[in-house]
Amino acid sequence: xxxxxxxxxxxxxxxxxxxxxxxxxxxxxxxxxxxxxxxxxxxxxxxxxxxxxxxxxxxxxxxxxxxxxxxxxxxxxxxxxxxxxxxxxxxxxxxxxxxxxxxxxxxxxxxxxxxxxxxxxxxxxxxxxxxxxx
Amino acid sequence: xxxxxxxxxxxxxxxxxxxxxxxxxxxxxxxxxxxxxxxxxxxxxxxxxxxxxxxxxxxxxxxxxxxxxxxxxxxxxxxxxxxxxxxxxxxxxxxxxxxxxxxxxxxxxxxxxxxxxxxxxxxxxxxxxxxxxxxxxxxxxxxxxxxxxxxxxxxxxxxxxxxxxxxxxxxxxxxxxxxxxxxxxxxxxxxxxxxxxxxxxxxxxxxxxxxxxxxxxxxxxxxxxxxxxxxxxxxxxxxxxxxxxxxxxxxxxxxxxxxxxxxxxxxxxxxxxxxxxxxxxxxxxxxxxxxxxxxxxxxxxxxxxxxxxxxxxxxxxxxxxxxxxxxxxxxxxxxxxxxxxxxxxxxxxxxxxxxxxxxxxxxxxxxxxxxxxxxxxxxxxxxxxxxxxxxxxxxxxxxxxxxxxxxxxxxxxxxxxxxxxxxxxxxxxxxxxxxxxxxxxxxxxxxxxxxxxxxxxxxxxxxxxxxxxxxxxxxxxxxxxxxxxxxxxxxxxxxxxxxxxxxxxxxxxxxxxxxxxxxxxxxxxxxxxxxxxxxxxxxxxxxxxxxxxxxxxxxxxxxxxxxxxxxxxxxxxxxxxxxxxxxxxxxxxxxxxx
Numbered sequence: 001x002x003x004x005x006x007x008x009x010x011x012x013x014x015x016x017x018x019x020x021x022x023x024x025x026x027x028x029x030x031x032x033x034x035x036x037x038x039x040x041x042x043x044x045x046x047x048x049x050x051x052x053x054x055x056x057x058x059x060x061x062x063x064x065x066x067x068x069x070x071x072x073x074x075x076x077x078x079x080x081x082x083x084x085x086x087x088x089x090x091x092x093x094x095x096x097x098x099x100x101x102x103x104x105x106x107x108x109x110x111x112x113x114x115x116x117x118x119x120x121x122x123x124x125x126x127x128x129x130x131x132x133x134x
Numbered sequence: 135x136x137x138x139x140x141x142x143x144x145x146x147x148x149x150x151x152x153x154x155x156x157x158x159x160x161x162x163x164x165x166x167x168x169x170x171x172x173x174x175x176x177x178x179x180x181x182x183x184x185x186x187x188x189x190x191x192x193x194x195x196x197x198x199x200x201x202x203x204x205x206x207x208x209x210x211x212x213x214x215x216x217x218x219x220x221x222x223x224x225x226x227x228x229x230x231x232x233x234x235x236x237x238x239x240x241x242x243x244x245x246x247x248x249x250x251x252x253x254x255x256x257x258x259x260x261x262x263x264x265x266x267x268x269x270x271x272x273x274x275x276x277x278x279x280x281x282x283x284x285x286x287x288x289x290x291x292x293x294x295x296x297x298x299x300x301x302x303x304x305x306x307x308x309x310x311x312x313x314x315x316x317x318x319x320x321x322x323x324x325x326x327x328x329x330x331x332x333x334x335x336x337x338x339x340x341x342x343x344x345x346x347x348x349x350x351x352x353x354x355x356x357x358x359x360x361x362x363x364x365x366x367x368x369x370x371x372x373x374x375x376x377x378x379x380x381x382x383x384x385x386x387x388x389x390x391x392x393x394x395x396x397x398x399x400x401x402x403x404x405x406x407x408x409x410x411x412x413x414x415x416x417x418x419x420x421x422x423x424x425x426x427x428x429x430x431x432x433x434x435x436x437x438x439x440x441x442x443x444x445x446x447x448x449x450x451x452x453x454x455x456x457x458x459x460x461x462x463x464x465x466x467x468x469x470x471x472x473x474x475x476x477x478x479x480x481x482x483x484x485x486x487x488x489x490x491x492x493x494x495x496x497x498x499x500x501x502x503x504x505x506x507x508x509x510x511x512x513x514x515x516x517x518x519x520x521x522x523x524x525x526x527x528x529x530x531x532x533x534x535x536x537x538x539x540x541x542x543x544x545x546x547x548x549x550x551x552x553x554x555x556x557x558x559x560x561x562x563x564x565x566x567x568x569x570x571x572x573x574x575x576x577x578x579x580x581x582x583x584x585x586x587x588x589x590x591x592x593x594x595x596x597x598x599x600x601x602x603x604x605x606x607x608x609x610x611x612x613x614x615x616x617x618x619x620x621x622x623x624x625x626x627x628x629x630x631x632x633x634x635x636x637x638x639x640x641x642x643x644x645x646x647x648x649x650x651x652x653x654x655x656x657x658x659x660x661x662x663x664x665x666x667x668x669x670x671x672x673x674x675x676x677x678x679x680x681x682x683x684x685x686x687x688x689x690x691x692x693x694x695x696x697x698x699x700x701x702x703x704x705x706x707x708x709x710x711x712x713x714x715x716x717x718x719x720x721x722x723x724x725x726x727x728x
Contacts, residue, residue: 002390005390005397006280006398009272009276012264012267016267020268037339037342037343038335038339038374038375039335068259070255070256070257071256071339072256072339073255074499077494077496081256083256090194090195095180113136114137117177118145118179119179119180120179121182122245124498125247127249127253128248128250128467129253129269
């Protein structure tokens with residue numbers, strides 16, 4: 001990657017910003033975002049990650065699902081945490097997602113479009129970055 | 135027909151006790167009776183916090199938040215909100231604080247948390263510079279390089295009122311200003327990521343979740359003070375944080391956001407990592423500097439302050455991770471925006487690592503001025519197992535305890551100091567009635583004794599002496615002279631120690647002597663530990679209420695309880711390890727602890 005000039009940086013921000021925005025709002029992409037901070041990993045996030053990879057394999061209708069990692073959201077008591085972003089569904093954070101719950105999320109949330117009870121948690125705070133751009 | 139509304143009912147233990155189960159059943163029933171089963175799904179969730187206002191219900195996707203909802207409200211909620219799409223105003227959450235905060239930004243707040251430092255944590259992929267850039271990353275740097283003079287940056291920081299988050303709360307603009315004013319051929323910018331308080335992990339999580347924010351802030355600092363080189367001093371036991379920083383530095387260099395002539399400007403800045411071996415004292419800035427230089431990590435007297443004579447004798451600014459994570463936001467949104475958040479003297483937010491006997495342990499960020507009650511009961515979901523709150527410990531081994539009567543004090547630097555504690559780096563340990571204050575102090579003091587570098591006598595000898603006295607008290611050999619003695623040694627230590635470690639080490643003891651003197655007295659005069667923690671002072675006895683069920687005997691890990699079936703059991707005191715398992719297991723309150 002060549003070094004950026006000011007213009008390059010602005011262009012990159014614009015395009016990536018749109019990309020993230022689309023993913024969040026009306027795009028076709030579905031994101032499964034797994035909290036992979038030290039606390040998440042200690043609570044078994046790697047196993048959860050692997051389970052999602054396995055559960056999604058061989059399901060052509062879920063080809064547009066992207067599995068991503070992120071840092072700690074702060075809900076350490078509910079690790080591993082997983083955020084699911086998909087069009088037509090509210091963005092939801094699931095807590096205490098072990099392999100079994102991960103498979104349930106794939107079946108219920110992604111395929112049947114129903115939330116998985118007993119594992120939904122609240123996002124801890126409003127997003128100050130997003131609020132500015134609105 | 136597709137589901138349009140998702141109704142989330144809090145199923146946390148606290149809400150369950152306020153009848154959320156009945157409410158859940160009522161909502162399911164109403165949904166069925168009103169024939170809207172295909173329009174909405176009722177979902178039980180984990181704890182939302184807000185337990186004091188439970189049961190709470192949240193409607194998605196429109197994020198309507200209802201509090202104190204009763205089963206009788208179910209009919210109206212389904213008929214109005216689910217079917218007609220009209221929120222039921224009388225049940226919606228509404229508070230003075232949320233209104234106040236709504237003015238800061240145009241977001242509808244119902245949450246108590248406000249995330250500036252943690253804005254990207256749990257949102258972006260920390261190993262992707264593109265995602266950081268997409269969320270306004272490196273935009274503040276852009277502004278600093280091309281639109282602002284260093285003086286304007288300092289001014290903006292001054293307006294913001296940002297103070298150091300490492301604990302002492304020194305105004306950041308002053309620190310930067312001092313360093314900028316010193317003439318030198320080379321200056322250094324250091325990020326202090328040597329987080330060491332027991333129970334604190336704010337900095338680790340910030341770096342793991344958003345490493346670029348630290349790099350961006352350091353570069354801004356470098357430009358402002360006139361440094362071309364920065365170091366992140368981070369402990370080696372944070373491998374994931376280190377890896378993410380390494381990845382971030384590599385990416386930033388590749389993009390030209392670090393290195394020579396950043397973004398085509400005339401400013402060059404490079405950042406390197408320095409790994410610490412985990413000594414607590416290396417969080418002290420002079421000791422940290424020596425450690426980077428390759429010497430033994432021991433503090434030296436100040437002045438000269440690092441801003442004048444720091445790393446390799448050159449002017450140096452050292453900022454804590456959390457302080458730095460605020461910087462890009464202050465630059466982008468302006469000091470005025472930042473100064474609207476918080477209290478008169480303490481601006482912005484504070485991140486706390488909430489641990490101990492709390493339901494929702496985790497990392498939280500709240501505006502300065504939030505009360506401990508809001509943190510513990512609204513965000514933290516209250517005390518585990520419905521026990522009673524006893525005290526909160528802030529500031530770790532340098533801090534103190536805050537007892538129940540001060541739960542409603544707004545938290546800021548000054549108020550905490552008045553209560554005899556400190557803001558510290560942000561560890562917040564919640565203790566309940568089962569925690570013994572003397573025992574807790576013993577732990578902290580043992581920690582500081584272990585971590586004392588031994589250079590100055592007050593800390594080395596004073597800490598050890600205090601620790602021995604506490605040992606004596608918890609063993610049941612305390613005397614009336616011990617309490618004044620502790621205070622006396624503590625006073626000498628805080629006055630005469632060379633660095634912050636020794637100066638603040640007596641704080642936990644002094645603070646508990648202030649609020650929990652009777653607990654010390656119980657140990658010293660009655661030879662009793664009210665919380666049942668100090669093993670030498672605790673005896674478990676089986677009373678005549680014993681029906682001989684044998685549960686305690688089965689639970690006992692050392693098999694020291696014997697007795698006939700249906701007959702009274704006896705504990706062999708010579709073998710008893712005082713674990714308390716029998717006490718907890720007995721359903722007939724036939725075991726006493728004294």
